[in-house]
Amino acid sequence: MTKHLIPLLAGSAFVLATPVFGADDDTVERGAYLARAGDCVACHTTEDGKAFAGGLGIESPFGIIYSTNITPDDENGIGDYSEEEFAAALREGERADGANLYPAMPYPSYANLTDDDIHALYVYFMQGVEPVAEKPPQTDLGFPFNQRWGISAWNWLFIDHPTFEPSASNPELTERGRYLVEGLGHCGSCHTPRGFAAQESALDDDGDDYLAGANLGDWWAPSLRGGAGGDGRGIQGWDTQAIVDYLKTGRNAHAVVGGEMTSVVAHSTSHLTDKDLTGIAQYLKSLPANPADEDAPTADARRQAAKETEAHLTAAKNLSDGERLYLDNCAACHLNDGMGAERVFPPLDDNALANADNPTGLIHTILAGAKPPATSTIPAQLPMPGFGWRLSDDEVATLATFVRSAWGNDGDVVDAEQVAEVRDELDDAPLDRAVDPEGELNQTDGED
Structure with missing residues (x-):
């Protein structure tokens, strides 16, 4: 139904006291x-x-x-x-x-x-x-x-979503995760495709579309179906602990949180107990992966492409405009192999945002930068700067196209008109706000 279900409230000073008036x-x-x-x-x-x-x-x-x-x-x-x-x-x-x-x-x-x-x-x-x-x-x-x-x-x-009844076929902790994901977490609101009347195409894992990835406004909310095989995208390559780390800190070996998920981590998942986060992770890993497209590159082909991209960037000869822009603006943090630095600079090789059908999220990040949340576990934010001030629309399009086709990525070409549209939206929007570690809801410490 909605275009933006989870607004970015970064920087808001939410300090909730918890007065009790005779209640338990x-x-x-x-x-x-x-x-x-x-x-x-x-x-x-x-x-x-x-x-x-x-x-x-x-x-x-x-x-x-x-x-x-x-x-x-x-x-x-x-x-x-x-x-x-x-x-x-x-x-x-x-x-x-x-x-x-x-x-x-x-x-x-x-x-x-x-x-x-x-x-x-x-x-x-x-x-x-x-x-x-x-x-x-x-x-x-x-x-x-x-x-x-x-x-x-x-x-x-x-709407046909009955009150939760745990299934005896799954471990108790996995069922706890299912309850949180399908219910209070309302993960499907962003990560499940919507139908002709803007309804979620599935409300639970009885449907193959459930958590299969969806466009959330101008951003791609990737698949959360974490089973092995399939198209190899989304969180399929993450183990249970990697999912827990991402939800608790906004960072893991595979990704750093961005977009509207930043607020979710800052104000919600980073405050859940490790036990609940583990249940969520186990449940997501139990969902069968999205099937791979017939023409999707194999894992071996992606690995070979990654080696070739790294070698060409390292040799720094006969560079394309996209390769030159990458080396000048991105390689210092994300490196020639596109793998970045774990929990600091996210990998671009096999990056969900880079491979999304809709490139708007990647364009937005290049133009405006990104800042992960400050959590109690990792208070440092280490923001990525925006490059909109120094790169033209044509240059951003060329850079984004390179990132979407380098290493093992297989995204489509980006054009300058797409960049101009995002730039106009950013010009009309308020400045990005950092997540303030002091602006938290002081209700639970998120520990077991």
């Missing part, structure tokens, strides 16, 4: 942890606003959808919601007044939440969150999308 401390604490797992703050807090007070404008193909105030304020928030009404909002997308919520709220995923977790979340939001008496802007979409009754038909057609 353990229940409030567990609800706070579950709210972390659901990354509720991402959509319900503006950059300079109070936590959970709503008002964030979320882009969708149909217009701007403003998030609601979910603090326990009686007039502007959810303070007068009963637990049953709270559960209906999370699982069914139904407000207390009976009106439908827009599916920018990931209730298709939250439908699998257990009664116990709904209760803990309710206690937390009612007794562990400070009320904020602020009324967010009203969502005002054009006809027919302003007719909320029509969402009932959309729900009937596309």
Whole structure:
């Protein structure tokens, strides 16, 4: 449904106290942890606003959808919601007044939440969150999308996600991971392709499209199906610990987080326990890989191409314009073999962003740079600088084309018009914001 489901809130000073008004401390604490797992703050807090007070404008193909105030304020928030009404909002997308919520709220995923977790979340939001008496802007979409009754038909057609029931065929920890991925983590909102009515083509692993990779606005959200074989893309080459490291720190031997996933790591997954992260990783590794295209290069062919690219860059003779631009701007960090430095400079060889059908994410990174989150485990950020100030549209297109075709990569050619479009969007957007390690939700330390 939405174009950007997880806005980048980097740099926002979210410091949540956890007041308790007669509630059981353990229940409030567990609800706070579950709210972390659901990354509720991402959509319900503006950059300079109070936590959970709503008002964030979320882009969708149909217009701007403003998030609601979910603090326990009686007039502007959810303070007068009963637990049953709270559960209906999370699982069914139904407000207390009976009106439908827009599916920018990931209730298709939250439908699998257990009664116990709904209760803990309710206690937390009612007794562990400070009320904020602020009324967010009203969502005002054009006809027919302003007719909320029509969402009932959309729900009937596309939402069938029952409350979670663990399967005895999988280890308990893997099932815990499945629960978090399919439910609170709502990973499918970004990583699952969408159908003709902007619905997720699958809500769980009964569908082959589930977590198979999707365009999220202008960025490619790669496949999270981590089984062996297949097309060799996404996280298929990552072991369980590599997935845990990525979710906990935003870095591993294969990648450094970028784009909107930066906020997810900073405000959500970096605060989960190692046990939960391991369960998530085990579940993702249990999903069969995406099948390889018939004309996809083999692993041996990619390795040979990587050796040839490295040798040509090292010899530095008869260089193409793309190779020269790479050596002048990129090789110092990403090296001639395209492998970078582990946990610092991500490899470009077999890079998901470089191989994506849509090159916009790669173009954006070249122009504007990137900054990983500062987490409690790795507080250093080591940002990549942007090169938009020194490279023309033609040069960025040439460089991106080289990166998408060098080593074992097989991305298509990038042209200057594509670069110009991204540059225009960046010029119209606010400056990138760094994730502030002091601007964290101080609710859990993320340790076992």
